[in-house]
Amino acid sequence: MNPPTFEYFAPTGIDEVIDILAKYPGEAKILAGGQSILPLLKSRISSIPYLVSLSEIKGMSYVVEGKDGVKIGSMTIDSDLENSDLIEKRFPILHDATKQLADPLVRNVGTIGGNLSHADPANDLPAVMISLGARFTIRGKKGSREVEARDFFMDTFTTALEPDEILTEVYIPFWGRNSGGAYVKFKKNTWNFSVAAVAVQLELDGNTCKKAQIATTAVSPKSGRVESAEKHLVGKPLTDDVIKKAAEEVAASAEPVTDSYGSEEYKREILKRITREAIKKAISRAGGN
Amino acid sequence: MVELSEKLVKGEGRFVDDIQMPGMLYLGFARSQYARARILRISGAQLTHKEVNFDIAEVGEGATEGGSELLKHPVLAKDYAGYVGQPVAAVYSDDRYVAEDLIDSVDIEYEPMKAIVDPEDSISREEMYPGVKSNAIVDRYFGDDFTPDSTDIVIERKMVNRRIATNPIEPRGVVAAYDGNKLTVWVSTQSAHAIKEGLSEALKMEPDRIRVVQVDTGGAFGLKGGLFPEYVVACYLAMKEKRPVKWIETRREHLLASRPGRGAVAKLKLFAKKDGTITGLKGEVIVDNGAFTGGSGEFSPIFIVKQLAGAYHLPNAYVRALSVLTNKAPQGPYRGAGRPEAMYFIERLMDGLADKLKMDPVELRLRNAATETYTSPLGFQVEKSRPFLESAIRELNYEKYKGKENVGFALLILYHATFGGESARIKVEDGKVRVWTGGNAHGQRHDVFIKTLLNEELGVSEDHVEVMKGDTDMLAEGVGAWGSRSSMVLSSAVIVAARKIREQIEKKQGKYTVQALLAGKWDHYEYFNYDRMESSLGANLVTADVDDYGRVKVKDCLSYYDLGRVLDPDNARGQNAGGAVQGIGQVLSEELSFDEDGLPLITSISDAGVLSADLVPRFDIKFHKSESPLPSKAKGVGEAPTIGVPIALSRAIELATGKTILETPIKPEYLLPVEKE
Numbered sequence: 004m005n006p007p008t009f010e011y012f013a014p015t016g017i018d019e020v021i022d023i024l025a026k027y028p029g030e031a032k033i034l035a036g037g038q039s040i041l042p043l044l045k046s047r048i049s050s051i052p053y054l055v056s057l058s059e060i061k062g063m064s065y066v067v068e069g070k071d072g073v074k075i076g077s078m079t080i081d082s083d084l085e086n087s088d089l090i091e092k093r094f095p096i097l098h099d100a101t102k103q104l105a106d107p108l109v110r111n112v113g114t115i116g117g118n119l120s121h122a123d124p125a126n127d128l129p130a131v132m133i134s135l136g137a138r139f140t141i142r143g144k145k146g147s148r149e150v151e152a153r154d155f156f157m158d159t160f161t162t163a164l165e166p167d168e169i170l171t172e173v174y175i176p177f178w179g180r181n182s183g184g185a186y187v188k189f190k191k192n193t194w195n196f197s198v199a200a201v202a203v204q205l206e207l208d209g210n211t212c213k214k215a216q217i218a219t220t221a222v223s224p225k226s227g228r229v230e231s232a233e234k235h236l237v238g239k240p241l242t243d244d245v246i247k248k249a250a251e252e253v254a255a256s257a258e259p260v261t262d263s264y265g266s267e268e269y270k271r272e273i274l275k276r277i278t279r280e281a282i283k284k285a286i287s288r289a290g291g292n
Numbered sequence: 293m294v295e296l297s298e299k300l301v302k303g304e305g306r307f308v309d310d311i312q313m314p315g316m317l318y319l320g321f322a323r324s325q326y327a328r329a330r331i332l333r334i335s336g337a338q339l340t341h342k343e344v345n346f347d348i349a350e351v352g353e354g355a356t357e358g359g360s361e362l363l364k365h366p367v368l369a370k371d372y373a374g375y376v377g378q379p380v381a382a383v384y385s386d387d388r389y390v391a392e393d394l395i396d397s398v399d400i401e402y403e404p405m406k407a408i409v410d411p412e413d414s415i416s417r418e419e420m421y422p423g424v425k426s427n428a429i430v431d432r433y434f435g436d437d438f439t440p441d442s443t444d445i446v447i448e449r450k451m452v453n454r455r456i457a458t459n460p461i462e463p464r465g466v467v468a469a470y471d472g473n474k475l476t477v478w479v480s481t482q483s484a485h486a487i488k489e490g491l492s493e494a495l496k497m498e499p500d501r502i503r504v505v506q507v508d509t510g511g512a513f514g515l516k517g518g519l520f521p522e523y524v525v526a527c528y529l530a531m532k533e534k535r536p537v538k539w540i541e542t543r544r545e546h547l548l549a550s551r552p553g554r555g556a557v558a559k560l561k562l563f564a565k566k567d568g569t570i571t572g573l574k575g576e577v578i579v580d581n582g583a584f585t586g587g588s589g590e591f592s593p594i595f596i597v598k599q600l601a602g603a604y605h606l607p608n609a610y611v612r613a614l615s616v617l618t619n620k621a622p623q624g625p626y627r628g629a630g631r632p633e634a635m636y637f638i639e640r641l642m643d644g645l646a647d648k649l650k651m652d653p654v655e656l657r658l659r660n661a662a663t664e665t666y667t668s669p670l671g672f673q674v675e676k677s678r679p680f681l682e683s684a685i686r687e688l689n690y691e692k693y694k695g696k697e698n699v700g701f702a703l704l705i706l707y708h709a710t711f712g713g714e715s716a717r718i719k720v721e722d723g724k725v726r727v728w729t730g731g732n733a734h735g736q737r738h739d740v741f742i743k744t745l746l747n748e749e750l751g752v753s754e755d756h757v758e759v760m761k762g763d764t765d766m767l768a769e770g771v772g773a774w775g776s777r778s779s780m781v782l783s784s785a786v787i788v789a790a791r792k793i794r795e796q797i798e799k800k801q802g803k804y805t806v807q808a809l810l811a812g813k814w815d816h817y818e819y820f821n822y823d824r825m826e827s828s829l830g831a832n833l834v835t836a837d838v839d840d841y842g843r844v845k846v847k848d849c850l851s852y853y854d855l856g857r858v859l860d861p862d863n864a865r866g867q868n869a870g871g872a873v874q875g876i877g878q879v880l881s882e883e884l885s886f887d888e889d890g891l892p893l894i895t896s897i898s899d900a901g902v903l904s905a906d907l908v909p910r911f912d913i914k915f916h917k918s919e920s921p922l923p924s925k926a927k928g929v930g931e932a933p934t935i936g937v938p939i940a941l942s943r944a945i946e947l948a949t950g951k952t953i954l955e956t957p958i959k960p961e962y963l964l965p966v967e968k969e
Contacts, residue, residue: 004542005389007396046544046896047396189841191881191960193904198960263885263893269961276841276967 006044013056017142020055021167025144027053028166034058035078035117038109039126063116063171066090072176077116077169085110094135094175095288096184096204100127103186106194116170119155122162122225125196129156129226130218131186134202137175143168153218156225181213182206183288187281188220189273191264197221198264199274201253203281205236207289212236217249222257222274229253232278241286250278305508308465308480313536316467318391319526320539322381322398323549324373327407327619327890328420328583331371336398337381341368344382344528346494348521348586362421363429365584365622367494367521367528373402374420374583375621376892377548382525384537407619407890411557411580414616420583427617429581430590434597435609435669440572444563447644452955453633453938455555455580455884456877457894458626459902460735462510463541464550466523468530475502475527480509482517482734483772484762490519491527506762509734513874514625515550516734517774518586543897551587552884553626554956555580556596556633560611562641568649568656570642572608573600573670577637579615580623587622589615592630599634601668602642603677603705603829604660609669619890625774627874628931632938635704639939640954643700643946653943654690654701657681661703672707677829680916684831684852687914697835697847700943702936704830706853708928709775713822716785717767718746718793720814725750725757730770731782732762736867736930738778741859742786745924749790751806769819776928779859783924785820792816826920828854828927832936834909836944842963844945846876846909849937854916856927861915867929868913875937877903879945883957901957 012023012031024031031053034040043049057063063078066087073093075084084090085101104110104118104127118128119139132139132152139150144167155163164170178184184204188197200220206213215236217229232252239245259270299305322337334340347364362372369380383394408417414427440446467478475497481487484504492499509516522539530537541550560575577596581589593613600611642660646653661678668674681703685691693699715730727742739759746757762770771777793816797804800812830853837845849872858864874882881901885893894900919925942953949963 004544005392007393008389047392192898192901193906195898263899265959265961269964272961272964273841 004045007047007050009044009051009054011054011056013059015059017060017169017171020057020060020169021143023053023055024169025167031055033120033169036080036113038105038113039117039121039123072174075115075173075175077114077171077173079115081110081113081115081118082107084115093177094184096135096186096202097131099186100131100188100202103127103188115173119173120162120164120170122156122160124159124223124225125221127186127188127197127200127220130200130202130220132173133218133226133228134184134204134216135175136216137173139170140172140174141168142171153228156227159224178204179206181208181289183285183290185281185284185288187277187284189277199259199270199277201274201278201281203278203285205282205285205289207286207291210240210291212239212241217253219253219257219274222259222270224258229256231256241282241291246279246282249282250275253278300508307462307508307510308467308478309540311467311478311507311538313467313469315386315535317384317386317529317533317535317537318388319382319384319522319529319537320391320395321379321522322383322395322400324369324376324378324380326373326402326404327376327409328405329373329402330405331369331373331380331400332403333401334381334398338384338394339368339382339525339529341366341370344368344525346524346528348494348519348524362423363585365521365586367524375619376890377545377621379521379525379549384529409618409886409888409890411555411578411616411618414618420617428614429585429617430593430613430615432594432613434611434613434671437610438572438608440563444571445566445645445648447562447641447648449560449641449644449954451558451637451640453554453556453636453878454956455552455620455623456626456882457547457552457884457900458513458515458550459546459900460511460513460515463543463546464516464520464522465540466526467536467538468527469536470531470534472534473501475531477502477504477523477527478507479504479523480516481506481762482509482512482774483731483770484764485730485770486517486772487519487523488764491524494519494524495527503765504762506732512734513627514553514629514774517625517772518551544895547884547894547900548892549621551622551624553624553629554633554878555623556592558637560637560641562645564645566649568645568651568659570604570606570645570660573606574610576612576614580618580620581615582618582620582622584622587624588629589623592623595630596634598671599631599705599707600638600670601672601674602635602638603662603674603703605662605666606668611670620886627871628934629775631706631931632935635702635935636939636956639702640942643943652694654685657701657703673827674705675827675829677703677705680829680854681831683916687852688831688833688850690833693833693835698837698944698947700834700940700947702832702939704932704935706776706828706830706928706932706935708780708826708828709777710780710822710824710826712771713820714777714781714785715767715770715817715819716782716789717817718789718814720793720809720812723756723810725752726760727757727786728760728763728767729782729786730767731773731778734773736778737860737863738782740863741779741783744859745783745786746790749787750794750809752809756810768817776930779926779928780826780920780922780924781820781822783859783926784822784922785818787923788820789816789818792818822922826922826927828856830854830932830936832933832940834937834940834944836941836948838945838948838963840965842960842965844880844963846907846941848912849909850912851933851936852914852916853929853932854918854927855929856918856920857925858915858917859924859926864915864929865913868933869911871930871933872911872937873903873908875934876907876909876941877901878934878956879938879941879958880907881957
């Protein structure tokens, strides 16, 4: 369990990071918390000739409340999100996810930027960010740009990042007064990836659903919005029947594969049940019944 | 009292991978990617079978002369690969990283063949090797055929304990060095002497040119009792290059290519009268041997079948014991090694019979518990179990749980590997009492009870005693630490050796005193011979709930085991809890599964199903103390929880879900409740 040879860089500024990424396009990768990349290297599933560590760069770890939302530095570790009162109060869905993400040892080192940029469909944070409507700040040779979370995840392990680009900040907009969300994760063992997980973020008008954003984890090649299921909710009173139909649609539109975690059918069934649970929890957090 | 374990958990142990020597070479293996394939060509390797032409195992029963040679596990594959992960070629470097790079540069050309994966299919498939009579390396009947009474009730069940990796926290590992005459081997093991014997045989070297030293060993669970191909290659290379060689297993290699345990299927019929009295047992047990001998597949089905009477009076039995070739790594012993399988099969039949008769399962067990010690038709002596069961029902408070909780109950008989005896040497010099024993700790606390016994026998305080690790140069012979041997025969060897030391002193000085002991130079080697297989009884009670998602919550895990004299209560409780966790893991999640081409589906520890701490239940551990006939008066405990807990837990889950549980692990989807519309 030793990695193949690589060259290691630990620059002190983002511009330098971008320079190195640009110099070795596709061959240089960023090392943030290392919780995905190091196992890949050590098990020799991947070979990465140039590794650019962010450990020497200051000021990339923060959770700051703004007027319309919260800004999170991409080097913020998962346990800082888990322990943030601001996150727990404003985005309970993200709190749900971070407190169940892998195990405490991983959370003490793993970063939000790494979790998102790795684009593993079994990672928890992509679905949460998509359902919250987060925006990502990306920097590269051509300067800075913003990408919506829902446009960021292109495929398994593939994002909208160009080879010379780095995700520097996550911005999560505040939702309206009667909003709430929940992330429900079903896993075999406490440290395992999900068998299935779902993020549901809702805004209510009385008992009617005004806005709904749903995304899934580990049941499709990439995390993405399940708009067909959202349509079942928006504009309707959230009765058990409506919730049931939306959950069925989430399960039906997923693309799980049979593996040692369970069969395709089993994963769909679990997904259906956790989606109902997540919608109900989101309704309750949004102040509905 | 706790200095050894503290040392280990504080990172102050010296495990095999901690050994550093100047000029050390690091060994790596290119392994088969196919479950069954001809090897056409190997390039880029430093060592292949052409040069390292050794085998591991003796041949099994049932093989013909011509085919039997092919059943032996070659240390490096010849022209055939029999399982994914089989060592095909070796590489080495003085840089560990480079050694791993070199593995990637080995190119092996294969001609894949259709793998034999399902043990139940193996016999009907073409022979795996030319010249073998069939794919059954063991095929024997035990007991005598009988005609059941036509009015008897029959319970017919197919039960499966699927393969499990042993997964000690420290994987396998070895360091070998050679001085031109003598080969010294440091190894993570349960038996320095077994490794020495195996190496001598495999390398065809005189035993006195091999010294094997046990280093701190981080768990073993049966895996580390035997010799492995990688160790032989490491020794060969050390002698060839006259440099120290290290090989440390990765977890992935462990999951692919160490010897996993369980892997047994039983198809059995239990006959009984309408009042629940059992009258006979028929059927077969099939062990998934893997592609070569050298594990425990030649022995395992026989051992399982002989125990199938459980702790009951079984008047008639006729059972076939089969071990079949499959394209998997050789099956090996895993904590209990045939005992958990046997008791699972008979106990799950008993629960099935109770349900059919609408009887309380514990009531049924009471009705059938042996009232006298007798020899079962399948071969093993069954000890009188009824009085023990009666006290177990009281001690485990069964009546309190019955009808209120999903409660499973198991009655077990634990056959101890006491036969063969064990060795011990006590050497006193410079005021220090040093003790070497044939079996050694691999996660237990042999030092604690050895010090207790020496204090009793010689009056010497524990700070004068040093318990050494296994070392074949310090001890002429030895067996090893498994099958509850240490608390029984090893402790007895220590007691007898201590008494001999006392005699030496009395003879020389007329009278024994501790001062005389510590002031003098004394040395005694004792081989404590014992040729009986002892047994002890045990019982478990487990409660569990299952939620709407089919997730099992194990609540209470109670045990009541006959330990005879309890040599070290703390250690016994630790063994009990650890074994129970492994038993729960077997039921809920641990498995090495394969696809239809024999490709392993479990290649990472995160998927191996090892239990996490949040699933550990509440324990209540009680001891029954009926002394054994051995000098130490002790019995064994190490295997008991891995035998009893899976049985009782399976029953508890059965009651919680209404679904019959006949396989371990239980697939989570099997437990997912169907929703009412």
